[in-house]
Amino acid sequence: MQESEYTEIKSPEAAMPEINTQTGTLAKIQPAPQSQEQLLKYGEQVSSFLATLPDYLGSFFNTYKQPLITVGLIVTAIVTVKIVLAVLDALNDLPLVAPTFELIGIGYSVWFVYRYLLKASTREELANEVTILKTQVIGNQSLDV
DSSP, X not given: OOOOOOOXXXXXXXXXXXXXXXXXXXXXXXXXXXXXXXXXXXXXXXXXXXXXXXXXHHHHHXXXXXXXXXXXXXXXXXXXXXXXXXXHHHHHTSTTHHHHHHHHHHHHHHHHIIIIISSHHHHHXXXXXXXXXXXXXXXXXXXXX
16 A cells, blocks of 8 residues: 655635646736734734723714614513513413403403493593593693604
8 A cells, every 4th residue: 555645834815826828837826915014913903802892882872872772672662562462362272261361351251341431420530530640640741742
């Protein structure tokens, strides 16, 4: 058995030959030497960027605090709604759960109509409760625009 000879190539650029189309000879391309000064320059740029990053992020958050919180709340609300809908869909697939939910909904609707909507005095009571809830949520503002 013969042992084959392997040559070790130290860089991928050195393995790619350049073809001279005029003479038909191959010439090796030497990699561009990276000077130590360029590497130090890049290192200093990265270091200075990383040093100022916390200050930049802090000022960015302070400047855009309200929009960032709003976007976060919207994303959280969307994720919460999707999770609740998935849970309800999973519960709906269980036997006897869907009809039970329907009976509970019908029963509550009948109670609500009987309690608040049949008499004028109870409708006024409901209107007062809605007004109180509205002032608690949005404050005591005038509706004149």
